[in-house]
Structure formats: C-alpha cells, structure tokens
Amino acid sequence: xxxxxxxxxxxxxxxxxxxxxxxxxxxxxxxxxxxxxxxxxxxxxxxxxxxxxxxxxxxxxxxxxxxxxxxxxxxxxxxxxxxxxxxxxxxxxxxxxxxxxxxxxxxxxxxxxxxxx
Amino acid sequence: xxxxxxxxxxxxxxxxxxxxxxxxxxxxxxxxxxxxxxxxxxxxxxxxxxxxxxxxxxxxxxxxxxxxxxxxxxxxxxxxxxxxxxxxxxxxxxxxxxxxxxxxxxxxxx
Numbered sequence: 030x031x032x033x034x035x036x037x038x039x040x041x042x043x044x045x046x047x048x049x050x051x052x053x054x055x056x057x058x059x060x061x062x063x064x065x066x067x068x069x070x071x072x073x074x075x076x077x078x079x080x081x082x083x084x085x086x087x088x089x090x091x092x093x094x095x096x097x098x099x100x101x102x103x104x105x106x107x108x109x110x111x112x113x114x115x116x117x118x119x120x121x122x123x124x125x126x127x128x129x130x131x132x133x134x135x136x137x138x139x140x141x142x143x144x145x146x
Numbered sequence: 147x148x149x150x151x152x153x154x155x156x157x158x159x160x161x162x163x164x165x166x167x168x169x170x171x172x173x174x175x176x177x178x179x180x181x182x183x184x185x186x187x188x189x190x191x192x193x194x195x196x197x198x199x200x201x202x203x204x205x206x207x208x209x210x211x212x213x214x215x216x217x218x219x220x221x222x223x224x225x226x227x228x229x230x231x232x233x234x235x236x237x238x239x240x241x242x243x244x245x246x247x248x249x250x251x252x253x254x255x256x
Contacts, residue, residue: 063244071248072234072248074246120186122188135179137189
C-alpha cells in the first residue's frame with residue numbers, strides 16, 4: 030500500500046533554532062499535503078494545507094512566518110519551525126492524499142515529536 | 147478548528163466487553179473516518195464510511211453514520227487489551243480537508 034514517510038521521528042533542538050520536518054509520499058504523487066499539530070492527550074489540529082507549486086493555506090491562528098511550508102515537488106512537503114521556542118514542542122503529523130476513482134485516500138506520516146529546550 | 151466532538155472523552159471497560167464511541171460533527175461531509183492512535187505514535191486508519199452509507203463493518207469494528215443527526219458511532223466488539231488507544235473520528239469536507247474530533251481514550255482493563 031501507499032506509504033507516507035515523515036522524518037525525523039524525533040528531534041530535540043535549542044530554543045531559537047529552526048527545525049525542518051519532511052513529509053514524503055513514497056509511491057504516489059500528492060498535489061496536496063496537510064500538516065497537523067497535536068498536544069499531549071489532545072486531538073490533531075490542522076495547521077495548513079500544503080499545495081504543490083503554490084503557497085500553503087494556513088488555518089486561522091497559525092503563524093505562517095513561524096511555520097514555513099514548502100511543497101516543492103509532488104512527493105515532498107516540508108514544515109520548518111522557525112526560531113523555535115519551548116511552546117512549539119509538540120507532535121507534528123503530515124498527511125498526503127492520493128486521488129482514486131472513488132475519491133481521495135489519505136495517508137498519514139508517523140509523526141515527528143519536537144522538543145525545544 | 148476542531149469539528150468533531152467525541153463522546154465519551156475517556157472510557158474504561160473490561161476485556162471482552164463491547165466499547166462504543168460516538169462522534170458528532172457540524173458541517174456537510176463527503177465521508178467520515180475513524181482512526182486509532184497508540185500513545186505518542188502515528189495514526190492508523192480504521193474505517194471509512196461515505197456520506198451515503200449508514201453502516202459499515204470491518205472485523206470487530208462496526209461504524210454507523212446518521213447524516214441527519216450529523217453523528218457517527220464506532221463499536222468495538224469483544225474488546226482486547228491491545229485495543230487500548232485513543233480513537234478519533236475525522237470528517238472530510240469537499241476540499242479534502244480532514245478535521246479531527248477530540249478523541250476518546252479507550253482503556254481495556256484485564
């Protein structure tokens with residue numbers, strides 16, 4: 030089946046540095062990918078829609094300058110957390126959607142646990 | 147923004163019993179999906195039910211959908227310890243955005 034690979038699975042960074050998270054669709058092309066954030070014991074919050082070849086669409090309340098999204102190819106979207114602070118520590122998950130005849134299938138990455146110290 | 151509301155938020159049952167989780171949503175949907183998440187891990191897709199379907203089965207899982215009430219339920223029969231996890235419903239809108247509910251933390255007691 031289709032696989033979405035997310036890397037890294039865990040990252041610890043110092044406050045003030047930037048962290049890049051990659052989301053790759055391994056065996057299909059994804060014109061649209063989505064990025065989610067999850068706090069402990071909470072649900073997934075949609076952050077933004079990543080569109081191949083164009084700017085990402087951010088959900089209300091998500092700072093686009095803080096969370097930079099680049100979807101440079103049909104198989105790769107990246108999320109960069111810029112100038113990270115401890116409050117950015119969270120679990121980040123991406124999803125890629127594959128178009129099928131009967132509709133769209135969503136495949137999720139395994140998530141990235143970001144800890145900012 | 148979160149659309150779905152799961153009920154209950156937490157559920158503890160004895161192994162072997164059935165577990166029922168409910169989900170309500172607010173807007174029009176193309177389909178509704180249920181996911182499972184073990185602590186600190188990624189999502190596992192369980193089942194998808196389309197807006198024109200009322201019930202769907204997959205192994206020990208049974209999902210219902212009532213679009214008039216904008217609600218869905220997930221039933222896990224003959225629960226096992228390995229079913230302990232968080233369960234989320236997710237609605238998919240016409241723009242293919244997946245919006246997750248708050249989730250139910252299910253704990254199966256031995």
